[in-house]
Amino acid sequence: MNEIISLLQNHRSIRKFKDQPVSESQLNAILAAAQAASTSSNMQAYSVVHVKDSSLRSQLAALAGNQAYVSESPVFLVWCADLHRYEQAVRRHGDTPVTGNAENFIIATVDAALAAQNAAVAAESLGLGVVYIGGLRNKPAEASELLGLPQLVYPVFGMCIGMPDQEPLLRPRLPLEAVYHVNQYTDNQVAVDGYDESIRDYMKERTDGKVDTTWSKEMAAKAQRPREHMKAFLNAQGFGIE
Amino acid sequence: MNEIISLLQNHRSIRKFKDQPVSESQLNAILAAAQAASTSSNMQAYSVVHVKDSSLRSQLAALAGNQAYVSESPVFLVWCADLHRYEQAVRRHGDTPVTGNAENFIIATVDAALAAQNAAVAAESLGLGVVYIGGLRNKPAEASELLGLPQLVYPVFGMCIGMPDQEPLLRPRLPLEAVYHVNQYTDNQVAVDGYDESIRDYMKERTDGKVDTTWSKEMAAKAQRPREHMKAFLNAQGFGIE
Structure with missing residues (x-):
């Protein structure tokens, strides 16, 4: 454009x-x-x-x-x-x-x-x-x-x-309809299904077929590594969000 | 550039x-x-x-x-x-x-x-x-x-x-030296002094001389209107930052 x-x-x-x-x-x-x-x-x-x-x-x-x-x-x-x-x-x-x-x-x-x-x-x-x-x-x-x-x-x-x-490589993003809503927030799990497959293809290409994963699998893995220390750190730093 | x-x-x-x-x-x-x-x-x-x-x-x-x-x-x-x-x-x-x-x-x-x-x-x-x-x-x-x-x-x-x-009008920003630090964070109150005057000039020009203020005065006024409700809202919305 x-x-x-x-x-x-x-x-x-x-x-x-x-x-x-x-x-x-x-x-x-x-x-x-x-x-x-x-x-x-x-x-x-x-x-x-x-x-x-x-x-x-x-x-x-x-x-x-x-x-x-x-x-x-x-x-x-x-x-x-x-x-x-x-x-x-x-x-x-x-x-x-x-x-x-x-x-x-x-x-x-x-x-x-x-x-x-x-x-x-x-x-x-x-x-x-x-x-x-x-x-x-x-x-x-x-x-x-x-x-x-x-x-x-x-x-x-x-x-x-x-x-x-x-x-x-350009990493594919979620389909627009997964992040874009008109007037009201709507869940779009079908768009996420499709994206899971796009990320599978992307990761295979990026790793010569070595990695077989999806977006939601990556997110589930990430959820197991929370940075739980941030709240205590921010409060010690004076941010008083607690 | x-x-x-x-x-x-x-x-x-x-x-x-x-x-x-x-x-x-x-x-x-x-x-x-x-x-x-x-x-x-x-x-x-x-x-x-x-x-x-x-x-x-x-x-x-x-x-x-x-x-x-x-x-x-x-x-x-x-x-x-x-x-x-x-x-x-x-x-x-x-x-x-x-x-x-x-x-x-x-x-x-x-x-x-x-x-x-x-x-x-x-x-x-x-x-x-x-x-x-x-x-x-x-x-x-x-x-x-x-x-x-x-x-x-x-x-x-x-x-x-x-x-x-x-x-x-383009609103002037803080001098670079007020927001930019090399290796170590440093306070730069002199830069803020100068900026207070820039904002005074800018506000006079924007309001045909009607408003006489400075950046730090605006900040002091803003501090009296905190959105104190945000923490309770965010926690009710599930963000658990409390």
């Missing part, structure tokens, strides 16, 4: 990067795009930490499950939900307490996600590839300490950026 | 739309772009409800604070965090319980935000304008009931889409 929509529709996560730096001007363009994303009531309740130090990179990579690309990608950013800056601003004009109630938690998490997604799109428009690193939430307290995050800030995810050194 | 980055950097929210429909093919392109966004472990833990029914639109507009554009924009989408579909998938393969623990809550909220932001960018690339409607969280239980949302689904925000009938 146009070049931008085609770029968006052809997204795939990149986990292998060429040994080629992202330039300062590319990074600045990416960050400016991130900053221009929508933000709830202009709160801009996010921060981004650019991890350049190689020892810090290795430690974060280890916490995130030892994925090589976390320590090796040309750029590694950590996108944080940040209510600390908001709290500081509020304190300039009185003593209204800022708690990380569920609403503020949503605002900050969403602000971080919208900014990050703009960054991802900007990077891809420059021919770069990205992958989100949710694995930072494996050990969020340790990651927060390494990055010096104050109370009311938490790392939502990391992001590797660099020149792609692989061309992964 | 390129057309896409320029589009991203020039985002402004649109709250007045021409009486001109968004075509089916435009909507499909927007939704396909949304579906292609990154998603945690391919969970795709979001849903989007297209609200076409005019009575439903008016009721949602009233809940969201009676903003005319919520009932009048050519398209109104509600982006939902959705763990219900995931739960159904998990149940196909056993009885591992799916709770909306804090981690799953983050995943679903982020998945909805990433998909929505891709939709916003796709819409803007077609010359359309968008505005996010966080006001749906004013009365989230009522909004959820109107849309028939099951347990483990909640409306994160709405989104109006249509042909812009206004050219708002």
Whole structure:
């Protein structure tokens, strides 16, 4: 339909990067795009930490499950939900307490996600590839300490950026009718049946026939590895969602 | 730097739309772009409800604070965090319980935000304008009931889409150094001082000198209107973040 929509529709996560730096001007363009994303009531309740130090990179990579690309990608950013800056601003004009109630938690998490997604799109428009690193939430307290995050800030995810050194298959998504509803939410298990088969085909192709699975099997496997520690971590970090 | 980055950097929210429909093919392109966004472990833990029914639109507009554009924009989408579909998938393969623990809550909220932001960018690339409607969280239980949302689904925000009938000023953002950190999180109150003045200038220009405020004053005012009901709502909706 146009070049931008085609770029968006052809997204795939990149986990292998060429040994080629992202330039300062590319990074600045990416960050400016991130900053221009929508933000709830202009709160801009996010921060981004650019991890350049190689020892810090290795430690974060280890916490995130030892994925090589976390320590090796040309750029590694950590996108944080940040209510600390908001709290500081509020304190300039009185003593209204800022708690990380569920609403503020949503605002900050969403602000971080919208900014990050703009960054991802900007990077891809420059021919770069990205992958989100949710694995930072494996050990969020340790990651927060390494990055010096104050109370009311938490790392939502990391992001590797660099020149792609692989061309992964496009992973099929759920059929539109599984995620799209008109006026009323409707269950569509038939669409999920079809998708289970699409993922079976995709995984077979991706693994030369070695892996036989479906989407719902993957989801069932995932449900057995909950990150149960997140609530306690978030409350210790001041988010008060408990 | 390129057309896409320029589009991203020039985002402004649109709250007045021409009486001109968004075509089916435009909507499909927007939704396909949304579906292609990154998603945690391919969970795709979001849903989007297209609200076409005019009575439903008016009721949602009233809940969201009676903003005319919520009932009048050519398209109104509600982006939902959705763990219900995931739960159904998990149940196909056993009885591992799916709770909306804090981690799953983050995943679903982020998945909805990433998909929505891709939709916003796709819409803007077609010359359309968008505005996010966080006001749906004013009365989230009522909004959820109107849309028939099951347990483990909640409306994160709405989104109006249509042909812009206004050219708002670009709202200045925090200086990069206020949100960007290298290796370690650092407070930068000087950057906030400068931004307070930028927002003062921007608000004066936008209101013909009538409004004299700063960013931190706006934040202090916002802190007095917390949506304290969100935690109880989310727990009633099954998210178990309490």
